[in-house]
Amino acid sequence: MKGSHILSTGSAVPNISIDNVSLSKTLNTSDEWISTRTGIKQRRILGKSQSITDLAAEASNKALSNGLLQATDIDLIILATSSQHDLFGSASKLQAIIGAKNAIAFDITAACSGFVIALATATQFIETGTYKNVLVVGADILSRWVDWSDRRTCILFGDGAGAAIVQTDTGNKNDILSFQLNTNGLASNHLSIPYRKNYSNTGSIHYSSGRYSYLTMNGKEVYKFAVSQVPESIKKCLEKADICTKDISWLLLHQANQRILETVALKLGIPSHKIISNIQYYGNTSAASIPLALDEAFQSGHICNGDIIVIAGFGAGLTWGTTIIKWNVIE
Structure with missing residues (x-):
């Protein structure tokens, strides 16, 4: 078994910041009510023209720079997210943006546990010798999935991305x-973004369609x-x-x-x-x-x-x- 080493990290947050005072102007809440119950003072929100892959790419490029690696050195990309830009996944788009042409890429959907599970997955590939350099990214933009008129949820969430590069340790020493x-x-119903079905028919064909609700x-x-x-x-x-x-x-x-x-x-x-703890600056950024x-x-x-x-x-x-x-x- 090979050893696994965390080489470097990187992170990215949007430029738009919304503090509790701003929220209190549209919601029945206050800075004191939010901060005493959650510890959150502000949160970052992704702009309309940006996507989750933009944030993930920025965090990834910082991790690569900090680790003195090129994107082509990466063998595997694991993107932990529950708010993909594409329902089929966003890891492949991330691979393309950063130019990691030699890497296989896939998504893991496990919400706020996603980064830990992705790190565990990456470690297995490293320790068995399958891959040498793995980029593990946690990114979410749940601000787009909350009801901004619901103070129970919208006050909690913000957007962000973080990345780590895990690589084979030449001395077989495990970090x-x-x-x-x-x-x-x-207990999955306690925290979810449920899918709501609409049933329709066209002649003899019966089908269902729908959309995802708010968090x-x-x-x-x-x-x-x-x-x-x-x-x-x-x-x-x-x-x-x-x-x-x-x-x-x-x-x-x-x-x-x-x-x-x-x-x-x-x-x-x-x-x-x-x-x-940095929750006061960013809120809950999930993965x-x-x-x-x-x-x-x-x-x-x-x-x-x-x-x-x-x-x-x-x-x-x-x-x-x-x-x-x-x-x-x-x-």
Whole structure:
């Protein structure tokens, strides 16, 4: 088995910023109401003339530049998204935009857990020797799937993209120490973008057509799910890697709600200063939230050589997953 190394990261967010004060002008809400319940102060929204592949390409190109690689060095592209530009997938379009002509590309749809699952998938290809350089991207533009008159959902979501390059470690040393992935489809109705059918007929031919509705969420149930299941997932992942909570340098959770981040840390006995959080600036960016926060932490120097980072995603499906990485610089 080969070792897997996270070479570099990159991220991108739209230029348009909408703060809580602006939302309060059209919704029955306020900056205090939103920030005290969620920790969110503003969110970024993609412009009308742009698509999700534009954001994903910007994040990918930054990761390539930071890793001193060319797009033609990439063997595989995995795009984690639930808001594709094309229902058949957007990874192939991303491959074309960045010029990664040697890469196979496919999408993973797992909402807010998407990046963790994509990272787990990439690691399997690396460790079996199938591919050497894998570009893993998490990108979502859920601002286009929320009802902007519904304060229960529209205040939460923003758009963004983050990317990481995973490659074979020549010393067979693994940066990615363990995974723990779970799904509970029986609770999928708590967070979804449902498809609504319309039935029609033309003569003797009966057919159905329809469209996707706005994003719907049972906030209380999602909160209970996150604060109960995520700590257990992290504990199992730590046990697999034979690591104690005191060895954790940083806790990076999907940026859904600041209260969730703090509650999970409290249940695990992890001090608040070890929580990586940027939710106040971007809101919930779904599959982009973890790689976006990871890239900012790397670029700011918060994450240092040898740091152990616990990463956990959770969301629609319901899906949740944890991975533990050890940040090793190239020697």
